[in-house]
Amino acid sequence: MSDSPAVTAHNPELRHHFADMAQQKDAASLGMWLFLVTEIMFFGGMFCAYLIYRLQHFNDFAAASQSLDITLGAINTAVLIGSSLTVVLAVNAAQRGKRKLLVFYLVATIVLGCTFLGIKAKEYTQKFEEHHVPGPTFHFIPTRMAGHPEQPPIDERHAEMFFSLYFVMTGMHAVHMIIGVGLFSVLTFQSWKGRYSAGYYTPIENAGLYWHFVDVVWIYLFPLLYLISLHG
Amino acid sequence: MSEHSTSVGFYVMIFIILLLLTATTVGAAFINLGPLNPVIALGIATTKALLVVLFFMHVKGASEKMIQVVIMMGIFFLLLLLGLALADYGTRLWS
Amino acid sequence: MVYNFPLWPDRASAMAGNVDALYIFLLVVSGLMSALIFTLVLVFAARFRKRPGHEAEQIEGSLPLELTWSIIPMGVFLVVFVWGAVLYFQERTPPQGAMEVYVVAKQWMWKLEHPEGQREINSLHVPVGRDVKLIMTSQDVIHSFYVPAFRIKQDVLPGRYTVAWFRATRPGTYHLFCAEYCGTQHSLMGGEVVVMEPSQYAAWLSGGNSGQPLTVTGQRLFAELGCSTCHRSDTQGRGPNLVGVFGRQVLLEDGRTLTADENYLRESIVSPGSKVVSGFKPIMPTFQGMVSDEQLNALVAYVKSLSQPASKSVAAAGTQPQTQQVQ
Amino acid sequence: MATATLPVTERENYLNKEYGIRSWLFTIDHKRIALLYLLSVTFFFFIGGLFALLIRLELLTPAGDLVQADTYNKLFTMHGMVMVFFFLIPVVPATLGNFLVPIMIGAKDLAFPRINLMSWYLYVIGGILIMHCMLTGGVDTGWTFYTPYSTAFTNTKIIEAGLAVFVAGFSSIFTGLNFIVTVHRMRAPGMTWGRLPLFIWANYATSIIMILGTPVVAITIILVAAERLFHLGIFDPKLGGDPLLFQHLFWFYSHPAVYIMILPSMGIISEIITCFSRKRIFGYKFVALSSVAIAVLGFLVWAHHMFVAGMSVYAALIFSFLSYMVAVPSAIKVFNWTATMYKGSISYTTPMLYAFGFLGLFTIGGLTGLFLASLGIDVHVTDTYFVVAHFHYIMVGGVLMGYLGGMHFWWPKISGRMYPEGWGRLAALIVFIGFNLTFFPQFILGYVGMPRRYWQYSPEFQVLNVLSTAGSTILGVGYLLPMIYFLWSMRYGKQAPDNPWNAAGLEWKTSSPPTTFNFDETPVVDFEAYDYENIKDTDDDGGAH
Numbered sequence A: 001m002s003d004s005p006a007v008t009a010h011n012p013e014l015r016h017h018f019a020d021m022a023q024q025k026d027a028a029s030l031g032m033w034l035f036l037v038t039e040i041m042f043f044g045g046m047f048c049a050y051l052i053y054r055l056q057h058f059n060d061f062a063a064a065s066q067s068l069d070i071t072l073g074a075i076n077t078a079v080l081i082g083s084s085l086t087v088v089l090a091v092n093a094a095q096r097g098k099r100k101l102l103v104f105y106l107v108a109t110i111v112l113g114c115t116f117l118g119i120k121a122k123e124y125t126q127k128f129e130e131h132h133v134p135g136p137t138f139h140f141i142p143t144r145m146a147g148h149p150e151q152p153p154i155d156e157r158h159a160e161m162f163f164s165l166y167f168v169m170t171g172m173h174a175v176h177m178i179i180g181v182g183l184f185s186v187l188t189f190q191s192w193k194g195r196y197s198a199g200y201y202t203p204i205e206n207a208g209l210y211w212h213f214v215d216v217v218w219i220y221l222f223p224l225l226y227l228i229s230l231h232g
Numbered sequence B: 001m002s003e004h005s006t007s008v009g010f011y012v013m014i015f016i017i018l019l020l021l022t023a024t025t026v027g028a029a030f031i032n033l034g035p036l037n038p039v040i041a042l043g044i045a046t047t048k049a050l051l052v053v054l055f056f057m058h059v060k061g062a063s064e065k066m067i068q069v070v071i072m073m074g075i076f077f078l079l080l081l082l083g084l085a086l087a088d089y090g091t092r093l094w095s
Numbered sequence C: 001m002v003y004n005f006p007l008w009p010d011r012a013s014a015m016a017g018n019v020d021a022l023y024i025f026l027l028v029v030s031g032l033m034s035a036l037i038f039t040l041v042l043v044f045a046a047r048f049r050k051r052p053g054h055e056a057e058q059i060e061g062s063l064p065l066e067l068t069w070s071i072i073p074m075g076v077f078l079v080v081f082v083w084g085a086v087l088y089f090q091e092r093t094p095p096q097g098a099m100e101v102y103v104v105a106k107q108w109m110w111k112l113e114h115p116e117g118q119r120e121i122n123s124l125h126v127p128v129g130r131d132v133k134l135i136m137t138s139q140d141v142i143h144s145f146y147v148p149a150f151r152i153k154q155d156v157l158p159g160r161y162t163v164a165w166f167r168a169t170r171p172g173t174y175h176l177f178c179a180e181y182c183g184t185q186h187s188l189m190g191g192e193v194v195v196m197e198p199s200q201y202a203a204w205l206s207g208g209n210s211g212q213p214l215t216v217t218g219q220r221l222f223a224e225l226g227c228s229t230c231h232r233s234d235t236q237g238r239g240p241n242l243v244g245v246f247g248r249q250v251l252l253e254d255g256r257t258l259t260a261d262e263n264y265l266r267e268s269i270v271s272p273g274s275k276v277v278s279g280f281k282p283i284m285p286t287f288q289g290m291v292s293d294e295q296l297n298a299l300v301a302y303v304k305s306l307s308q309p310a311s312k313s314v315a316a317a318g319t320q321p322q323t324q325q326v327q
Numbered sequence D: 001m002a003t004a005t006l007p008v009t010e011r012e013n014y015l016n017k018e019y020g021i022r023s024w025l026f027t028i029d030h031k032r033i034a035l036l037y038l039l040s041v042t043f044f045f046f047i048g049g050l051f052a053l054l055i056r057l058e059l060l061t062p063a064g065d066l067v068q069a070d071t072y073n074k075l076f077t078m079h080g081m082v083m084v085f086f087f088l089i090p091v092v093p094a095t096l097g098n099f100l101v102p103i104m105i106g107a108k109d110l111a112f113p114r115i116n117l118m119s120w121y122l123y124v125i126g127g128i129l130i131m132h133c134m135l136t137g138g139v140d141t142g143w144t145f146y147t148p149y150s151t152a153f154t155n156t157k158i159i160e161a162g163l164a165v166f167v168a169g170f171s172s173i174f175t176g177l178n179f180i181v182t183v184h185r186m187r188a189p190g191m192t193w194g195r196l197p198l199f200i201w202a203n204y205a206t207s208i209i210m211i212l213g214t215p216v217v218a219i220t221i222i223l224v225a226a227e228r229l230f231h232l233g234i235f236d237p238k239l240g241g242d243p244l245l246f247q248h249l250f251w252f253y254s255h256p257a258v259y260i261m262i263l264p265s266m267g268i269i270s271e272i273i274t275c276f277s278r279k280r281i282f283g284y285k286f287v288a289l290s291s292v293a294i295a296v297l298g299f300l301v302w303a304h305h306m307f308v309a310g311m312s313v314y315a316a317l318i319f320s321f322l323s324y325m326v327a328v329p330s331a332i333k334v335f336n337w338t339a340t341m342y343k344g345s346i347s348y349t350t351p352m353l354y355a356f357g358f359l360g361l362f363t364i365g366g367l368t369g370l371f372l373a374s375l376g377i378d379v380h381v382t383d384t385y386f387v388v389a390h391f392h393y394i395m396v397g398g399v400l401m402g403y404l405g406g407m408h409f410w411w412p413k414i415s416g417r418m419y420p421e422g423w424g425r426l427a428a429l430i431v432f433i434g435f436n437l438t439f440f441p442q443f444i445l446g447y448v449g450m451p452r453r454y455w456q457y458s459p460e461f462q463v464l465n466v467l468s469t470a471g472s473t474i475l476g477v478g479y480l481l482p483m484i485y486f487l488w489s490m491r492y493g494k495q496a497p498d499n500p501w502n503a504a505g506l507e508w509k510t511s512s513p514p515t516t517f518n519f520d521e522t523p524v525v526d527f528e529a530y531d532y533e534n535i536k537d538t539d540d541d542g543g544a545h
């Protein structure tokens, strides 16, 4: 059944209040995009805070930023981009009605998503051990002081603020990843059961959009948090 | 409407470009270019984001205008938030 | 007006009249505008009421009319905007040579300190006719210094200075309110501003339990905290010479220039790394947490006094040699 | 529902199709969800109103003799929070909007009926949280949550209240999203953008604000909670942060939010004035597009709440200027409504009386907004009762009047019954008088210098405060009346015809109450909006005597 051509009029997935499948699909995709716009603004609030504080406390932020692990960050970027690829291939498989391929790519996405989260967890643990987690145990000695004795002393509070923003931003991003992994798990199960076909795969497509969006957020987080302050 | 079975090869190509850009941005970060560093990093990030949005999210080609309007609206209001907030912080020290 | 039933606030500062003038202008404009709209609505409602033999006449709209009632209000708005902005800049720019009172707000009281060292709580005595500049900070949450009779209000923030000023024009006692919600006793965090004839004020000054002038306290702290080891009044110190910094354009290491105001001095002491003066090494230690808000005020007052013409400032004259002594 | 026991018509409609609590709690019919919202929103209105009455009672005397200072602070905080987030923001879109948006554009339902139901559940969860929060101690920060008081000083239930607002916020995001998609994708054949009723335009513009603004306040709440729970330094100056950044982020949402409140009511007014003047709206395009203009420009002015907060004077200039620009589209609307009445055939039904009230009170509220937007004046009147009067004039005098007008206007459609017209007019009059008595004195109080959020005040302010308190009791009666006679009419009211007002608009072309899918067959629209030229009016004013 997965290969049956798109039936518009009597598709069992057609909801009562839509005229046809095309209208239903258009509505769903517009809805998804609007939701992504709300997500832009949601992350936007944090980007705004980060931007302003970085401009205000440039040195402290730079020093704190340099304690992040660029290698792990870069690997994670690659992992996430990879998962975006598997998602788009999953959508492609769904379009072509290839059930097994679809399931395969969905599982691959979940695996990559979990890898990302695993690496993130490792980074968090490192931060925890270095006492870079804001709170009473927070302690920060800039690493570069050794090479550059001329560097201004660091205001620890502002370094702490960098880590506050780091944790909130990557944390909210991770929450979105977790939600995404959950979503894909459900979709994998449903795909396995043969719910999606070339005639109806909107949920896969929309979950894909969501995942790509989360990827885009990371595409900005990575340079902003890890990269742009190396010479600060 | 979206009968756009873009080939698997095409997606893989985009993927490889994205990886290359990631490598570039990491590399560029280690060269001291002064104020250009953030500009380059954000420029590359925006290129990557565009690739994802246009090709992975199928905004190019398949989608209709409305989706593009929606995206532009999101970006516009984000810039508004950043811009007007900066209007305060940027001018606080003038006097 | 009935006693104790005021419909208009006292007008006791130089700004008050100006604010009232704009307010009255706005009252007249909006009065006319509302009158126009209410009359039209009522007249239409009466004249075109539904009755037998009367039928509605369809009218599509009219571009000229739309333009008229967009552009005319816009013009009025522009006038009000410019007028309000001019007032605001007057309200926000303290004149040179004002008497400076340091204000520290905390839940739920106002602590005020006169340049001569008098301290007051919840009341402020000022002479009539003299510009008074308030340099304010808070020890906890946001408060707001509000004297309705002067038409001034300014939020008072923790961690930085905000500034307000007024020139009292009529002797009397006026309300001082806290206008930004600050917790349980917000409504009790008030007091009074007592405006006195200059002679009375002088008497009050000499009468009270006067402490040391702020600048003197500041000078003492300047020595005690070791500031003077780096900041010397010649060019030999490891830090910049602080004589004359206040009010000057400062060139920073990262290329920005800014005017050294109270907030800049404060930040230079609390967080010296964030704005490094060009040509100096960032070696100044932070005094964050080592000085209280009052001590900070004293230090700032002292550094400022170094920039006042010697004749005007009592403290500065006596200071210079002493700074040299420390060297 | 009382109607459940007494079928209104012989025909099947959305009310009598199914019975039982489950048929309501699991319904995905937008009309039933609208009624669920109506119930819950009304509940919160009375909660908020109860707090208001206690506030006014306390302020009867200058001394703080009725309640403790802490209690008073919690009262106005909970009043503001309940009224803003749980009443005024959802009130029109989620009730009348939910009911009418699909019908007015000729759709069977909203685009995402299940998300619509989920919105209501989110609202209810938020409501339960806020009720729990109130019953176990409440919050005392003011509805604005200003830091660092909220993050480091108060020991009341910030997190829980924040969570409540957060959840309710998502409810409104999903409502907005649903509306936008519905308007774009579900219009009946022939229902072009140029033919949309102005109520739809207004809700569409509102939805834009909802989806763009609400997420920002959501993340701001998360940051506040994080700072409070984990001492993440973001806004607290002790931790190196800047409290003004909180204010920027908060007002980035909360200023546009005031347009979330007013725009749908403006939409209602356009419907009522055209109907009872028997006229096409004057300048359809201008009224429609001014809604969108307000929605967009509304995002540019947020920092006019911060003129004395310590921000840059130059930024203050920008924001003051832009505040005046956003007033222009409001002015356009007011003038167009007035012009619509010209040469009309005007009847004084209850909805029309509310529309008159709206025109007058919104104008006064808006004009005093211009005072506040003026930098020089705002320094004196900010955080005084002048501001309190300003926003009550718009929110109670404007939005609430519009809403009540709309409820009367569409009640026959919603319930299938007429409300008693005489009582309706009486209540409208009482509300108008009580309202002015309550809030007009507050303008004077504010300019004389009484700060807001004051538990005790200086004795010379008492006379005006007594007037205000007196007014609020009258106002309370005015609001109770419609409650009573609406309930009464569900059982005893005259049966409503399909189109009691001879009004234009698709909603009047279906039965009263409508069937589950609104129309027996999808309507085809071949007429302009407010086509009163071609609708014959009878001498019968619906239920009017």
Ligand code: HEA
Binding pocket: C029, C030, C033, C037, C072, C073, C074, C076, D144, D258, D259, D261, D262, D304, D305, D306, D323, D324, D326, D327, D330, D331, D332, D334, D362, D363, D364, D365, D366, D367, D369, D370, D372, D373, D374, D378, D381, D382, D383, D387, D390, D391, D394, D395, D399
């Ligand atoms: C629905 C709610 C609503 C609406 C629509 C508005 C509309 C406006 N508001 Fe208001 N406002 C609030 C709700 C609202 N406000 C609330 C809740 C607060 C306080 C929050 C808090 O601190 O708790 C507040 C506070 C507030 C402040 C901050 C005060 C302070 O704390 O210092 C300011 C300052 O600029 C302001 C301005 C305006 C302006 C310019 C408009 C304009 O949009 C008004 C436009 C309308 C008109 C102008 C009337 C019609 C026009 C004409 C008839 C034209 C003819 C006129 C002339 C030619 C003069 N408002």
Ligand code: HEA
Binding pocket: D045, D046, D047, D048, D049, D050, D052, D053, D055, D056, D076, D077, D079, D080, D081, D083, D084, D087, D088, D141, D142, D143, D144, D388, D392, D395, D396, D400, D438, D452, D453, D454, D455, D468, D472, D475, D476, D477, D479, D480
């Ligand atoms: C939508 C918004 C809305 C609405 C409708 C109202 C309605 C009213 N408000 Fe409120 N108000 C706000 C929003 C609103 N308010 C906000 C945002 C604040 C700022 C809060 C802050 O500072 O943080 C505020 C603050 C505020 C204050 C200032 C408090 C202070 O600063 O110290 C006052 C004082 O008079 C007041 C009064 C009133 C009154 C008398 C009404 C009346 O219109 C209410 C009339 C309604 C009734 C009287 C209910 C009728 C019911 C009964 C009679 C039955 C009794 C109850 C049961 C059966 C359960 N409000």
Ligand code: CUA
Binding pocket: C108, C142, C143, C144, C178, C179, C180, C181, C182, C183, C186, C187, C189
């Ligand atoms: Cu201090 Cu209010």
Ligand SMILES: [Cu+2]
Binding pocket: D254, D255, D258, D301, D302, D304, D305
């Ligand atoms: Cu506003």
